[in-house]
Amino acid sequence: MKNKITILLIIAVFSITTANATVWRVNNNPGIDADFTNFTTAQNTASANDTLYFEGSTVSYGNIAITKPLIIIGPGYFLTENPQTQANLNNAIFGTITFNAGSSFSKIMGLVINSTITINVGDIEIIKNKLQDITFKSTTSFSNIYIGDNYFSSGGCIANSSGSEIINNIVISNNFFYGDYGSGVGLPNNFYCIINNNIFNCPVNIYNSTITNNIQRSGNQTLNNNVYFNNIGNGTQFPNNNNNQQNVNMNNVFVGATGYSTDGQWQLKAGSPAIGAGNDGTDCGIFGGPTPYVLSGMPSIPAIYEINMPASGNNVSGINVTVKAKSH
Numbered sequence: 001m002k003n004k005i006t007i008l009l010i011i012a013v014f015s016i017t018t019a020n021a022t023v024w025r026v027n028n029n030p031g032i033d034a035d036f037t038n039f040t041t042a043q044n045t046a047s048a049n050d051t052l053y054f055e056g057s058t059v060s061y062g063n064i065a066i067t068k069p070l071i072i073i074g075p076g077y078f079l080t081e082n083p084q085t086q087a088n089l090n091n092a093i094f095g096t097i098t099f100n101a102g103s104s105f106s107k108i109m110g111l112v113i114n115s116t117i118t119i120n121v122g123d124i125e126i127i128k129n130k131l132q133d134i135t136f137k138s139t140t141s142f143s144n145i146y147i148g149d150n151y152f153s154s155g156g157c158i159a160n161s162s163g164s165e166i167i168n169n170i171v172i173s174n175n176f177f178y179g180d181y182g183s184g185v186g187l188p189n190n191f192y193c194i195i196n197n198n199i200f201n202c203p204v205n206i207y208n209s210t211i212t213n214n215i216q217r218s219g220n221q222t223l224n225n226n227v228y229f230n231n232i233g234n235g236t237q238f239p240n241n242n243n244n245q246q247n248v249n250m251n252n253v254f255v256g257a258t259g260y261s262t263d264g265q266w267q268l269k270a271g272s273p274a275i276g277a278g279n280d281g282t283d284c285g286i287f288g289g290p291t292p293y294v295l296s297g298m299p300s301i302p303a304i305y306e307i308n309m310p311a312s313g314n315n316v317s318g319i320n321v322t323v324k325a326k327s328h
Contacts (some may be wrong), residue, residue, distance in 0.1 A: 027055040039064040056090030063095040066103040074110035076296040077130035081261035110299040128297035143168040152177045166190045197289040213278040217250045230279040
């Protein structure tokens with residue numbers, strides 16, 4: 001009964017947001033009555049623009065290659081660290097994700113991706129995921145890549161692995177980037193980007209971009225034919241003009257880890273020099289701008305975070321069920 005109630009509510013929500021497409025449940029836990037247990041079968045059955053809802057599991061869904069336009073949604077990440085996330089606190093975990101020919105206009109959100117995302121086509125959205133790195137491999141030119149509200153947890157962040165394509169209209173917005181020494185955000189001279197409201201804990205080496213409202217708490221910023229407005233650095237990463245701030249003590253910027261979640265620690269503390277310091281009058285960093293970061297990468301749909309019900313009822317009075325949900 002508990003599973004059935006949850007499913008009905010999820011389907012009701014998706015029916016509103018995807019009026020002309022089908023929503024499919026994917027769950028690889030034993031004994032769960034879902035539509036599919038794996039991505040390959042789900043993709044083969046689904047039509048273009050359908051939604052695949054991957055439910056939390058302790059077992060990875062493995063490596064996937066997307067070949068048709070699909071909306072792929074998971075439950076989010078850091079679910080045990082932030083309040084009112086999901087009733088099931090397991091993540092939807094993946095290995096590699098590849099966007100191949102035919103996958104344009106796909107979107108992924110709320111996933112935990114433990115290996116590389118490879119983009120071979122344009123018109124792709126990667127939002128609200130916990131991931132490691134993204135690479136571009138196509139030898140043909142394309143455009144329209146949106147990378148927003150993600151938490152890059154380790155290793156390299158964004159890199160190009162082919163030098164021949166021209167990629168226009170890349171928007172990199174409201175992401176937290178963590179990179180080891182020698183890794184970070186790097187894109188070559190034939191990429192054209194808008195980069196705003198990110199937090200960089202890594203080197204940045206990007207060309208031909210408009211870079212605004214970012215905070216760089218460590219690492220170098222290589223100045224390559226970019227324009228910079230209203231950025232904040234712990235050193236002299238950004239030019240000393242256009243309302244950029246240099247040599248800012250990062251202890252005065254963020255609330256810090258004590259009492260906060262892994263991603264919640266990057267919220268701005270009272271009196272932070274990043275408050276209202278953006279070029280649009282909003283805050284610098286991931287919680288500012290028109291698409292603020294959402295804790296735990298919660299998908300932009302209501303989430304059921306608590307269900308209370310008795311073990312049994314009767315045919316006369318039925319059972320009383322309390323469901324708590326929160327919009328994200």
